[in-house]
Amino acid sequence: MAKKKTIRTIPQERTPMREQDPKERARNFAEVACGYRLEDAMREAERCLMCPEEPCIKGCPVNINIPAFIKKITEKNYRGAYDTITDANLLPAICGRVCPQENQCEGRCTVGDTLEPVAIGRLERFIGDMAIAEGWENVPYVEPNRFRVGIVGSGPSGMACAADMAKAGCDVTVYEAFQEAGGVLKYGIPDFRLPNGVIDAEIAKLVKLGIKFKCNTLVGRLFTVEQMVTEMGYDAVFIGVGAGYPSFMGIPGESLNGVLSANELLTRCNLMHARDFPNYDTPIDLGRRVAVIGAGNTAMDALRVSLRMGAEEVHCIYRRSKAEAPARAEEIHHAGEEGVQFHWLTTPVALLDNGKNGVKGMRCQRMELGEPDDSGRRRPVPVPGSEYEFDCDTVVYAIGTNANPIIGQTSKLKLNKWGYIDADENLATSIQGVYAGGDIVTGAATVIQAMGAGRKAASAMKAYLGLRDSEAVYQAESTGSDGKLFGIELSERNHARLRLG
Amino acid sequence: MSEPSTALPESFEIVTRQDFSDVTYLLEFRHPMMAKAAQPGQFVIVMSHAHGERIPLTIADFDRAKGTVTLVIQAVGKTTREMQQTCKVGARLHAVVGPMGIPSHVGKAKKVLCVGGGLGVAPVFPQARAHKENGAKVIGVLGFRTKDLIFWDDKFAKVCDELIVCTDDGSAGLKGLVTLGIDKAFEKHPDIDEVVAIGPPVMMKGCVEATRPRKVKTMVSLNPVMVDGTGMCGGCRVKVGDKVLFACVDGPDFDGHLVDFDDLSHRLKRYATTEKEALEHWNESCRIRGHADLAVK
Numbered sequence: 161m162a163k164k165k166t167i168r169t170i171p172q173e174r175t176p177m178r179e180q181d182p183k184e185r186a187r188n189f190a191e192v193a194c195g196y197r198l199e200d201a202m203r204e205a206e207r208c209l210m211c212p213e214e215p216c217i218k219g220c221p222v223n224i225n226i227p228a229f230i231k232k233i234t235e236k237n238y239r240g241a242y243d244t245i246t247d248a249n250l251l252p253a254i255c256g257r258v259c260p261q262e263n264q265c266e267g268r269c270t271v272g273d274t275l276e277p278v279a280i281g282r283l284e285r286f287i288g289d290m291a292i293a294e295g296w297e298n299v300p301y302v303e304p305n306r307f308r309v310g311i312v313g314s315g316p317s318g319m320a321c322a323a324d325m326a327k328a329g330c331d332v333t334v335y336e337a338f339q340e341a342g343g344v345l346k347y348g349i350p351d352f353r354l355p356n357g358v359i360d361a362e363i364a365k366l367v368k369l370g371i372k373f374k375c376n377t378l379v380g381r382l383f384t385v386e387q388m389v390t391e392m393g394y395d396a397v398f399i400g401v402g403a404g405y406p407s408f409m410g411i412p413g414e415s416l417n418g419v420l421s422a423n424e425l426l427t428r429c430n431l432m433h434a435r436d437f438p439n440y441d442t443p444i445d446l447g448r449r450v451a452v453i454g455a456g457n458t459a460m461d462a463l464r465v466s467l468r469m470g471a472e473e474v475h476c477i478y479r480r481s482k483a484e485a486p487a488r489a490e491e492i493h494h495a496g497e498e499g500v501q502f503h504w505l506t507t508p509v510a511l512l513d514n515g516k517n518g519v520k521g522m523r524c525q526r527m528e529l530g531e532p533d534d535s536g537r538r539r540p541v542p543v544p545g546s547e548y549e550f551d552c553d554t555v556v557y558a559i560g561t562n563a564n565p566i567i568g569q570t571s572k573l574k575l576n577k578w579g580y581i582d583a584d585e586n587l588a589t590s591i592q593g594v595y596a597g598g599d600i601v602t603g604a605a606t607v608i609q610a611m612g613a614g615r616k617a618a619s620a621m622k623a624y625l626g627l628r629d630s631e632a633v634y635q636a637e638s639t640g641s642d643g644k645l646f647g648i649e650l651s652e653r654n655h656a657r658l659r660l661g
Numbered sequence: 662m663s664e665p666s667t668a669l670p671e672s673f674e675i676v677t678r679q680d681f682s683d684v685t686y687l688l689e690f691r692h693p694m695m696a697k698a699a700q701p702g703q704f705v706i707v708m709s710h711a712h713g714e715r716i717p718l719t720i721a722d723f724d725r726a727k728g729t730v731t732l733v734i735q736a737v738g739k740t741t742r743e744m745q746q747t748c749k750v751g752a753r754l755h756a757v758v759g760p761m762g763i764p765s766h767v768g769k770a771k772k773v774l775c776v777g778g779g780l781g782v783a784p785v786f787p788q789a790r791a792h793k794e795n796g797a798k799v800i801g802v803l804g805f806r807t808k809d810l811i812f813w814d815d816k817f818a819k820v821c822d823e824l825i826v827c828t829d830d831g832s833a834g835l836k837g838l839v840t841l842g843i844d845k846a847f848e849k850h851p852d853i854d855e856v857v858a859i860g861p862p863v864m865m866k867g868c869v870e871a872t873r874p875r876k877v878k879t880m881v882s883l884n885p886v887m888v889d890g891t892g893m894c895g896g897c898r899v900k901v902g903d904k905v906l907f908a909c910v911d912g913p914d915f916d917g918h919l920v921d922f923d924d925l926s927h928r929l930k931r932y933a934t935t936e937k938e939a940l941e942h943w944n945e946s947c948r949i950r951g952h953a954d955l956a957v958k
Contacts, residue, residue, distance in 0.1 A: 337758055337889070337890075337891050338758075338889065339708055339715075339755065339756040339758075347889075347893075375756070376756045376757060376758040377758070378758050378759065378760075378761060378890075378891060381698065381703070381759065381760050381761055381762075382694055382695060382698050382758075382759070382760065383694065383698065404891070404892065404893035405892045405893065405895075405907070405910075406893070406894070406895040408895070408898075408905065410905070414905070415898065415900060415905070415924050415927075415928060417927065417928060417930065417931040420894075420895070420896065421894060421895040421896075423893050423894050423895065424888060424894035424895055424896045427888050427889060427893070427894055428888060428894075432714065432715070432888065433712070437935065437938075437939070438938060438939045438942040438943075439712065440712045440713075440714075441712060441713050441714035441739060441740055441939060442714040442715070442888070443714075443932045443935030443936065443938075443939065444935075445931060445932055445934070445935060517927040517930070557895075564891065564892050564893070564910075565892060565910050565911075566891060566892060566910060569763065569910070
């Protein structure tokens with residue numbers, strides 16, 4: 161076999177991914193990162209040491225067998241790599257793009273102790289994109305059972321849960337309030353980070369698994385969660401409705417026209433195509449100087465969408481420093497390259513009226529970092545006498561979201577004091593057969609964390625329904641000649657099942 | 662056990678179309694599940710075609726037996742004018758989601774004054790009927806600009822113990838605004854214990870100022886600009902007392918005496934420029950298609 165790789169023999173530099181030129185891309189909605197070519201992927205895959213500890217797997221919220229899929233890339237068995245990934249995650253083209261890998265798999269990578277870690281996310285995306293291009297599907301033979309499962313919300317947690325339940329043989333229906341499925345992937349994440357075509361391709365695979373998507377359905381109001389488990393005959397229900405209720409600061413001037421939430425900006429531009437107004441009917445009223453408050457990933461999306469919508473100047477206002485910004489470093493870097501101006505250690509104290517109910521600017525205050533707070537980050541404290549006025553005509557709030565209230569208003573589900581659904585360690589709620597996961601349980605988090613929650617809930621739902629873990633159902637069908645299922649030793653799978661049980 | 666897939670239509674067929682005037686029209690569409698779930702005071706969001714915008718419309722009526730929901734729409738902007746042309750019987754709406762919002766509270770009120778102004782006459786109807794069914798004495802006040810715009814007075818006559826119609830120009834009923842009707846109603850019935858007022862912001866503002874000195878609870882239904890209707894965009898935030906609330910999930914009904922109507926009026930003009938642009942663009946494309954006569958100048 162191949163010679164043993166060591167940290168000295170692997171390619172030292174991480175393989176770069178081609179990107180659109182910043183000046184050019186700041187004016188279009190095409191994808192920023194162009195993805196690996198075959199030779200890029202081959203070279204990067206060689207950088208994996210195949211270390212026995214496999215820390216990357218533990219770093220992955222859905223526990224993809226990362227070394228196994230990378231090994232298959234080195235063996236030019238791309239389809240095999242796809243099978244390995246989709247065994248844990250049906251949406252590699254999405255996760256490869258939007259996961260914060262630096263804090264997950266890549267953050268634990270052994271190579272990363274010495275050099276830059278293996279670009280696991282880029283490799284995952286490479287395989288995901290190849291699968292879409294080649295039309296690969298990983299639709300296992302599924303023995304249908306008699307159970308019906310209802311999923312509330314078609315975002316990442318709902319999709320992940322739906323996939324696992326469908327693979328276990330359940331009849332799965334996913335309900336979505338918007339006119340299109342995808343949740344935050346569709347309305348929130350812009351095309352230049354995650355093209356809608358990629359989402360639709362991944363959803364099409366879920367449909368092939370037998371999952372039914374029902375859009376235009378506001379669960380809670382059209383029918384309640386209780387009705388789902390009683391009169392509608394669902395044996396188990398998963399709630400993954402997210403935490404989309406946007407926060408504002410409560411400072412003067414917030415009701416001026418020209419002040420909006422990042423959710424509104426992004427939904428109008430992404431889902432409703434306001435960027436193609438008036439060919440699409442939804443308008444957006446972005447001005448010339450846009451200020452976005454906050455420095456999370458949503459703020460970066462809002463900033464970069466504003467640039468692409470034609471704003472002349474786009475400013476990021478954040479009360480802490482760059483080091484504390486919650487956005488991925490890559491997003492901040494991209495935003496900066498495209499021309500976003502950052503105002504660290506700055507907070508608005510009032511939004512100023514232009515006399516026509518619009519915004520003419522904001523009064524800001526400088527901050528400095530004090531003692532660490534509960535989050536472990538240094539608390540920003542105002543610098544006395546540092547107030548100044550800053551011109552802008554649009555203000556976008558991207559300072560976080562609260563729990564969506566609809567499920568709480570319409571069901572007897574137990575909520576915690578912040579309005580999030582109270583769920584136990586198995587993500588079971590206070591109503592028998594009803595599970596919940598993602599942002600509506602934890603508060604705002606990432607796409608892959610929501611997917612992890614969806615899978616965790618699915619595992620508990622299978623146990624609740626008395627189903628063996630899904631893999632067992634199609635084990636006989638898929639057992640290959642090498643005694644491996646999707647590239648994983650069957651003995652290993654048994655171990656995994658015991659652990660889950 | 663009901664199978665949801667049969668009850669939930671993929672598109673939403675229009676079964677009745679009625680024109681009340683040049684600008685006001687009624688659409689009744691089939692959606693048995695929504696008809697079953699709908700309560701007075703709730704609204705829907707409609708998207709008439711795949712490139713359309715999502716517009717909130719308060720439910721004007723629902724028929725659980727027929728499985729239909731009724732909307733009354735005023736052709737004011739691009740979308741509503743386009744719908745006026747395209748939404749014929751048999752046509753299908755691209756998307757309808759709802760019922761949304763917290764249903765109106767139909768409580769212990771014994772004598773209720775239901776006030777509708779213009780298009781607001783339609784959404785106040787289910788509330789009038791619910792109060793009537795709840796055993797209350799219901800007095801209706803309907804206000805229109807002129808006689809030709811009057812609609813549903815017959816429908817209200819059936820659920821109201823008394824009905825007062827007002828027109829701005831005096832061409833029918835009382836000459837004057839709905840506030841005149843409110844004064845008349847209170848003169849005769851000083852024991853009115855709840856008022857429901859729905860209409861344009863300026864009309865609702867007039868109503869709450871008329872009832873404020875009388876200290877009678879007055880509920881209003883707000884219809885600000887919104888996108889999703891599920892509490893996600895925050896575009897529909899309204900000032901109510903010292904709070905900022907979202908009309909879509911915290912309302913749409915609020916205590917009128919606490920609502921900041923000036924703020925609401927300003928925020929309704931958020932997209933005035935782009936709305937005008939959309940209308941002009943549409944009129945132009947109508948002209949190009951040779952339908953200039955249909956486009957409103």
